Amino acid sequence: MATRGHHFPLACRPRRKARRPAVVKEERDGKIRDAAAAGPRGAESLATRPGGFPALATSMAEPPPITLADPTERYHELAFELLRHCLGRGTQPAQALPVLMPALARRLCEAGPGAAGDSREACEELRLGLLRLLGLLLRLCPAAALAPYLPEAVRVLRAALLDPFPEAKREACAVAAQAAKALPEHFHMQSESLISPLMQSVSHQHFRVRVAVIQATGAVIQFGNAKSLDDVLSHLAQRCFDSIPQVREAVIVVMGEWLLHLRDRYSFFHKLVPLLLSGLADEMHENRELALSYWKKVGLQWEKENEDDIKDKLDFYSAPPYYPQGVARPGLGCRELVMRHLYRILPGLCHDLTDWVVGTRIKASRLLYILLLHAEDHVTQHMELLLRTLYRVCLDEEILVGRECLKAAELIGMFVSPAVSLKLIVSDLEKAPQPSHLMVLSAVTRGSPRDVLQPHLGHLTDTLSHPHVSQCTAEVSYLEQLLGCVEALLETCQEDCKEVSLQLMKILVTVMAIPTVGHLHEQIEEAMKSLAEVQGLVGLVGLYRQHISELMQWVSSAPDTWTCYSSELLQLDVVATHSGPAIGEALQELFLILKTCLQTSKDPLMRLKLFSTLSQLLQEPNKTINSEGQFCNYLEIVIKDILAPNLQWRGGRTAAAIRTTAVSCLWALIDSGLLSPEETLNVERLLLPQILATLDEDSKMTRSLSCQIIGVFLEVSGKQFQPEKLTTIYPELLKRLDDASHDVRLEAAKALVSWFRCVDDDKKALLKTNIEFLYQELLVELDDPNQNIQLAVLDILKEGGILYPDLLAEQIKAVLHKHRSPTYLDQLLLHIESTGWRYSKS
Template identity: 65%
Template sequence: MAVAAAEGAEGAELCQALSRPLSLLQQPDCGRAARLRALEAIGAELRGRAVPGAVLQEVFAARLLRPLSRCLAGDAAERCRELALQLLQHGLSHGERPCEALPVLLPVLAQRLCPPPAAEPSEELRLGLVQLLLLLLQRCGPAAAPYLGDIVRVLQATLLDHYAEVRRESCRCAVACAQAMPEHFHMQSESLIKPLMQTISHQHYRVRVDVIQATGAVIQFGNGKSVDDVLSHLAQRLFDEIPKVRHAVTTVIGEWLLHLRDRYSYFHKLIPLLLGSFSDEIPENEKLAWTYWEKIGLQWEKENEEDLKDKMDFSLSPSHYPKGVTRPGLGCRELVSRNLSKILPGLCHDMTDWVVSTRVKASQLLYTLLLHAEDHITQHMELLLRTLYQSCLDEESEVVKNSVKAAELIGTFVSPKVSLRLITSAFEQTPKPSCVMVLAAVIQGSPKEILQPHVAQLGNTLSQPGVCQRSEEVFYMEQLLCCVQALIEVCQEDCKEISLQLMKVLVTIMAIPSSQDLKEKVEKTMSSLAEVQQLDSFHCLYQQHIIQLMEWVSVSCDGWSCYSPEVLQLEVIATHSGPVIGEALDDFILILKTCLQPNKDPQMRLKLFTVLSQLFQKASETINSQGLFPSYLETVIKDILAPNLQWHAGRTAAAIRATAVLCLWALIHCEMLSPKEILKVKDELMPQIIASMDEDSKITRLMACRIVDAFLKACGRQFDEDKFKNTYTEVLKRLDDASCDVRLAAAHTLANWFKCLKDSAVKSAMEGHIEFLYQELLIHLDDPDQNLQNAVLEVLKEGSVLYPDLLVREIEGVVHKHQTPLYCNQLLHHIQSAKESAL
């Protein structure tokens, strides 16, 4: 009784102190300054006294609430409204029965905050009004239910306020409202979804965070049907550049999956959003998603324990599970497997979206889903493969990388009998590089023991002409190489049974015009194939398969053209096999004899002659490695080189003659064409070689001079008068050649011509020709090129032995005409010295 009396006395005293300012505040003609003084006086009284809550409540409800509310609702002075607001907040914070203020304050809040337009122009006061609403909701709780309509109407307006802080405070109000009266809130919750979604992309990230949190509470405590209205907006926020925004989305989705009343209906829509955070670049966000996901899986296990009993007892991790990856729990795996058919179609559509970030996110999610689904992937293979064929061609490298990882999981969890049948059936149409890329990834992800029964099928598929020869596109060939590398890496020694097929593929890849880098990769892969078969090097592979490889390329050699892939394949086998080509000369020479006839495609012949000349340049290391080539010389010269030395019009024909001449010179230079062999073929080749000295090609003229020189050394003493005559007349013309190299080679050849004639029986018959030759050489002795002068001097010294007196007369007849008589004098001195020595 004493306490009640004391409180009554305090209340009376407080009322007495407030009566004068309240009376002043309520006068109709009270000015702004007077109202301000009255409000300040009220505030001083309330804050200056330690008044119990019960006393304050009585005074506040009876004397202050309505005057302050009227001031807040209609005072023209902003400062007055501000002071009234502060006093109302003080009263509600410290009073014991704040619910009694609801019928008075909520209409005022609605008047000041709701359109059209909002009556309160001040941003700070609008923020204060919303804070007042939050205070009411926090203190009144379920008692605010009768006013839910007004509250929602206010929030619909304030959630779209121009002032960001008002929007943030409104989000907190929405959360408080949802939590305060869930039994009633669900009837009005849908009204808040539209303004929330209009605000979810606000430029201030803190607003976006608050909106996401509010959305979570509004739907969790409200109508779950609104999930469909917000999902696309929340999904978009997973791409937000601010980590805290993505964190908020993950939290909301996780809470829904744990606590939403009808969450089972939305699992297939919510799971992709949560799993999408597994690839968040911020570890904290990724960890949060995993933590929620594990809780969700465990909760689902408990709720469905009967259905999962057998699987819980026998759920062992596969022995071939991807290394370094933690297997998700049974509940998580089952959740994904049971909802995969609903998730995949939309996800596969996103994999080909025009927005790069969407494709990247979708590809990351696909990998996560397949990791959970394990062998349940099998029933979705056709859709998956169609999607992967397209996504593996994506211009964004991250999409391709994730797609390949997903394809590796197909190899890990799906039986090769199923996956390989579907993939190889795509090869029967027009195989794309992406098909081959997917196959390589599936092989890479497959366990060795499971793949072993299918090795032969894979080898045969890859080596089919329609697969390995389908395209010369470098990207396609790179993927084909990846397939072979994956097979070797996974199957190891089991690759021995398809070694020939893999060699065909590797030879085909190396045969396409491409970068040196790709060729080096192919060679490295060949070395790996040799290594798993315990062979010393890739040359041993060629040795093992050279006959089959020759038969493989030569099947259609009679109809080859420059576009035939077999031509390039033959080049690889011949030049890359090193010494092994010397063991397959029967097949190799037969192919050359067939393809190098004059009636065959000129471009193709040119290519093969180029290959042949390369081999001849290192004959002992290649074509003659076994010392067997000489027995094929007659065929090579008579049936291959000689027909192609015949003159035909056109640049290509000239190039063919050039390569044929080069081949012949290579044979002579590497001494495979011995003097004895030259003697056999001189009559057939000499006229054509001499004719080649007049070709447009400098290299052809040079090689022809050198070949004639070699022929003179080998059998020049056996030439008859006509051969000597025909030889020197053509060689002499080359002293006027545009090329210095050709001129010097011609001079060297003429020196040998003189040597051969010195001991010949036709020397006397050639005197007139020798005289003519002396005259021509003396002209060149005064050539502007000093190198040629020296070379011609040596030729004349060699020729002076034949008819020295004749040469002396010729010298004396022209020496006075020479700009540089030095060489003539040297030559005269040489002849004189030779005569003296003879005496």
């Protein structure tokens, strides 16, 4: 079953059952009834008899055609069929107007406030048929005859346009357009009354109704009063966003026809042109082609109408030297139309670009690009408004809006002189830097021709590299756009970037130094490689070598005032750790900064960061700080001025963390192989007391590294180690055998092995008591539950047992019954027995 919201077409709609009375008691007019009963043949005979249609008009004049008001719907339909056939075959249909127009008005319009009853037709199909009858009258009757009845016709159309039956709405739209074209001289006085019902139906749920309403609106405005155009434009503009392509196509056609044929079109160019140009960005290719066809016609017509005004431009005006590749340049008439009305179009468009409706913003952003493409260098005088708007919308949450606005900004770079565009953008950037400023700047840079941009390159990069711009915030979005500006300059200027290579490097180092942009490191390195390539340098190392001296001077300004929040601290870390071998050429500046900033009076967090940097450099010194073989000249500064003060014990967790990093640096230095044996001995003489003190640190890593450092000291010194130092070292290492960390215990065991190797025959007698005590304690550790510790202690006793094997054997026998398992004790006894003969012989 069809419902009132979803109607069947008239041909397939189930016909309502006519309510026929059992006996028709009242007699009707004989001629009409007989003709109706006879059907088409009866209508034909009546219409073609001698006298023709005038006779029918006479018979209908008194009384009016009462069959249209009959309670039986079947009679209504038969009367309608009869009238249609008579009108179509009569010779003077205009003579029926006095009878038919009032009858149609009564059947299609609601009764007035004082009318008795409601004679309006209730059947939807019959209302549709009556509207078609009205359309037939408009086609057949001359304009002079129709003119007196135009008010009644308009009244009928007003009611029909609000009819709930969609087919009736569509027919009413067609009839309204027909009336406008049939009576242009009179219609303009009645057209305004149709605007309101048309606009009430322009958003109907059926797209065919929307199309019909738009087409009818076009005719009503074109042949009626153009003052109503302001009332309909906002509604038609909304139809530009319609999801149905046919609706958008209808808007394009109406706009094109108005721009070509509307009498007052010159007064409305600034309102009509944007709606037609929006069609150039339609999603459907057919709609774009249709809009382009109309736009070309409009431009050519304007050229012909204004040929005298633009004669010089037609004869002498040449294309701009730079134009987007693959884009056809619009004709002169089209460009002039946009240029002359841009000052009136642009404010409204900029307002739409910030509208809360996403669809409006997308449509407006696409239209902006099209307008700038037409305006070319004429857009220069609108730069302030444009830039303010682009700043707001380029970061729009809708990606399409931002993308289209950046395309428009590229056109600004192409058509507007950098002396104007860059001056305005840089001025805004210097006042209050924002990510949107940088985004627009990068787009303008990409669009600018290389040779035009080159004279402004120095000033632009100086501004971007200035701390007020490059270091004003750590927001990721801002830094991403700053990096985008550098990439745009590299892409546009190519080899010209050699002149500003240092400024670009400062920007890239600044961005990389921010901890929150770790995900951008790859992109930054790619930009650095591009910068190296345009200068013919070999990779990042070549680029850093070129600027290492200037970069170190740049980051080393006033290091005595640095804190953990200083940007220079982060920049130094980037330069030192990413420059590779190039940092070896700037050791003087590097160690001057380290010596100044690693004093114990400086910010502890800053010292932590610098120690981390130094430790990283010492991991592979020959590829970093010793790439030039000059590190040895700064070893004394590292030991005396940097490590020694920071290894001193101070209370607090931060101080402990600093000691840990200092120990890490010392171990990295020792483990790197940079130090000769003599240099290692010098380090041991200077730092052994501090290292022994760090064996009691809370940090497991600190204790482990300290054991390893002491082990290296013992190995390098060997027999040269003084007995006093040996007696100082072993108690500390012995305590570490009871450490909570197994790793520390193992490192301590390794160091004790080296300790025993330092005892020669001359020191043996002096240290006998110490050695005996060590045997006792080590035998206790040999019974440790951890097998790895047992094996490590066994290695110590095997190494130390050769000093006093008899003494060790006696102590083993004394504790043999106390151990969980005698296995390792037996192994140790066997080892002593295997070496005892040699020692007894000696």
